[in-house]
Amino acid sequence: MGIFSRLAQLIKSNLNDLISKSEDPEKMLNQVVLDMNNQLVEAKKQVASSIADEKRLAKQFEQEAANSAEWERRAMMALRAGNEELAKEALARKREHDALVTTFKEQHTKQKNAVEQLKKALRMLNDKIEEAKRKKNVLIARKKRAEAQKAIQETMHGLKDQSAFETFDRMSQKIDQIEAEAEAGAEIQEEYTGDVLASQFANLEKRAGADDDLTALKRKMGLAPPEEVAAPVEPVQARVQAPAVPTPAPSQTEQDELAAALEELEAEQVQEQKKAAR
Incomplete structure (x- = not known):
């Protein structure tokens, strides 16, 4: 087969392939x-x-x-x-x-x-x-x-392709880092530029609330004297008072639960005091 015949066949095949595509x-x-x-x-x-x-x-x-x-x-x-x-x-x-x-x-x-x-x-x-x-x-x-x-x-x-999922994970980590830095900056901003006196009073109010809860729990368990109630003013006429119903003593299970709650409140109070001392 001559070179021209081969060249013509090559051109024809390429043209047919191009047309088909x-x-x-x-x-x-x-x-x-x-x-x-x-x-x-x-x-x-x-x-x-x-x-x-x-x-x-x-x-x-x-x-x-x-x-x-x-x-x-x-x-x-x-x-x-x-x-x-x-x-x-x-x-x-x-x-x-x-x-x-x-x-x-x-x-x-x-x-x-x-x-x-x-x-x-x-x-x-x-x-x-x-x-x-x-x-x-x-x-x-x-x-x-x-x-x-x-x-x-x-x-x-x-x-x-794993590269797409790796990109998502990397972007997620970067966003977490940005959020952490923003929270840290806000905390520092509040710590050093905020109203220190107002912060101290806020901590004091938290401790006072914890002390009140602890005192109330002790009174409930019978470990502290009951809260004094001011006697009501009696009218001139004598009134017939019903006999006082004795308060039933708490059971052993209730005492255990109250003791556990008391320990938890004392622990929270200690943590609040430590935070206030920092």
Whole structure:
């Protein structure tokens, strides 16, 4: 094989490969349907022309039949007039028109059969085009669905890359660091630029509240004297007082629970005092 033949084959193969890669199924299908529609238009023109020829032959057949009848009428009229020679000439002309009638009748019959075949072929072509349109829509829908699935698969394949998840983790750590630095800055800002006196009073209020809770718990457990209640002012008239109902002594379980709660409050109070001392 010569070098030019190999070069021509190489160019042809590259062109075919390029054309195959550049083919878009949707565009190709639209073009095929467009070409079929153009063919249908041309076929309709041909069928219309054939129908026109059929009608023309039918009119010529009718005209020649009318001419034959007219010459026959003239021959009869010549016979009535006693002119046989003229009648023979009229009959000769009638035979000419009869021959044309036979010819046009045969042509009209053939043309009519051809028109019927063309109409049938035209209907079949139209049905094929409609079927092609429906198939085109189905194929285009399948193509779009396949492209969507391919895009999803490519996206999922890209998500499988660990670098993307590592980037998310790294950004999450960086955001945590930024939040911690912001909280630390706010704490330092409050510690060194805030109102120290107000802070001390706030701690004092917390300790006072803890002391009150501790005293109340001790009184509940019977470890501290009850809170003194101011005696109400009695009216002048003597009132009959009901006998006081003795308060039942707490059970051993309740005493244990109260002791545990007391220890917890004392521990919280110690922690508050340590925080205040810093």
